[in-house]
Amino acid sequence: MSFMKQSANLQPIEDTVFAVVSMAKQDIAEHGADAVVDATIGSLYDECGKLVAYQNVFDHYNAIAKEVKAAYAASFTGNPGYRAQVKNWVLQDQPIHLNASVIATPGGTGAVNMTMINVLEPGQTVVLPEICWGSYNLMAAQAGLQTAAYSMFDGDHFNLPSFKETCRRVIAEQGRLLAVINDPCHNPTGYSMSLDEWRQVVRFLNELSEQGPCVILNDIAYIDYSYQGQHSRDYLNCLNAMNENVLTVIAFSCSKTLTSYGLRCGAALILGQDEQRVREAEIVFEKTARATWSNIPNAAMENFTWITTENRAAFESEKQIYVDLLKQRSALFIQEADACGLAYYPYKEGFFVTLKTPDNNLRDQYHEKLIANHIYTVKVNKGIRVAVCSLSVAKVKGLAERMKQILSTLQ
Ligand code: PLP
16 A cells, blocks of 8 residues: 555656666776767766866855855745846846746756646646656656647757647647747757747747637756857847737756756746736745745855856856857767768757657667767657767767767668
8 A cells, every 4th residue: 555645656767867877987987988978967067077167156155154055045935136136147138028026946947847836737738849858747747737749840940830739739628828948058959949930939829828828938947058148038039029918937047057056046037918917926936935945045046146246257258168168069069960961950059969860769779779889878759869068079079970870780
């Protein structure tokens, strides 16, 4: 007799990433780092294979008084200075004329989960990208939600027809919509939507909202690694055109922005035309915060605020070194993939490139064959994720061609 509720899923999490990471480590221990390509790790690593932890983030964090680290946050919604600064940082100089509210969350994960559980009733359906960060599906399942997936690409572009068709079907069934758009720097493909694609999404949701409220959950976990610099936020301007029946929740994360994955700090930025509706979301989110994590680490919030204001120039120039490095690694991989005809999903920017393997059976065989050749990657739906964020330029060199050769033995 289980003590867990009847609806609980007792199946352990199938942590396929962890399993491959351990295999890669074992291989390195046996054959040495030079013999192995470990493209599994989704965090930023330097050219010597070490986790990047920005000096401009952690020097200040280490100097924060222990009493500040020990203290509770000022509020369940987050420290006031942090809430204001998250809004400034996310929107930067975009002229956004919407009502806004920020709720501090434990990373982007907290913001995504909080939105799913509060926008939809158990049994309803959340719209997700077909190729996506695996946690979305787990969060949906834990909240008792169904999922409907839109195909990500139509050729080299965002698959707007599939997005529209999926949203139409879901709203017709349940009279409301929650759609996740992980953009820019989509995990795992590295796609970023164009301004026109964003404009069309907003125009479409305005039309659709005649049938019920529509919420866009825009996950921007990797936005600060966009290759567009200041222009990475231009698309936010399109949100000004939302009507009062459309709301956007932006899930922001300090994990990647500050290389502070373990400090568990992020936020939900609610944006909408109607002040009352934004306030409602804020009230409900605050209750979720209080009832689940209570409050966010005080020092992590204070650190973000200081770094992105007083220490902004130094922090940004340190981060830019790694954005440039990421660009160099991904450009090399893609140039070599193009040269040998290795197919990948349309990549624009960000931590990962994903090889196109629409047949998941072939993908499984390919993944195993790569492992047999000391190349460790992560399986995603219809693809093989290559984490250029943690591969040195030297490791990237020649990798695409090796991967192509291995694939040829299967086809
Ligand atoms: N969204 C995406 C697409 C991610 O890949 C991640 C982390 O890997 C997150 C959100 C959330 O990360 P965190 O909860 O550490 O902010």
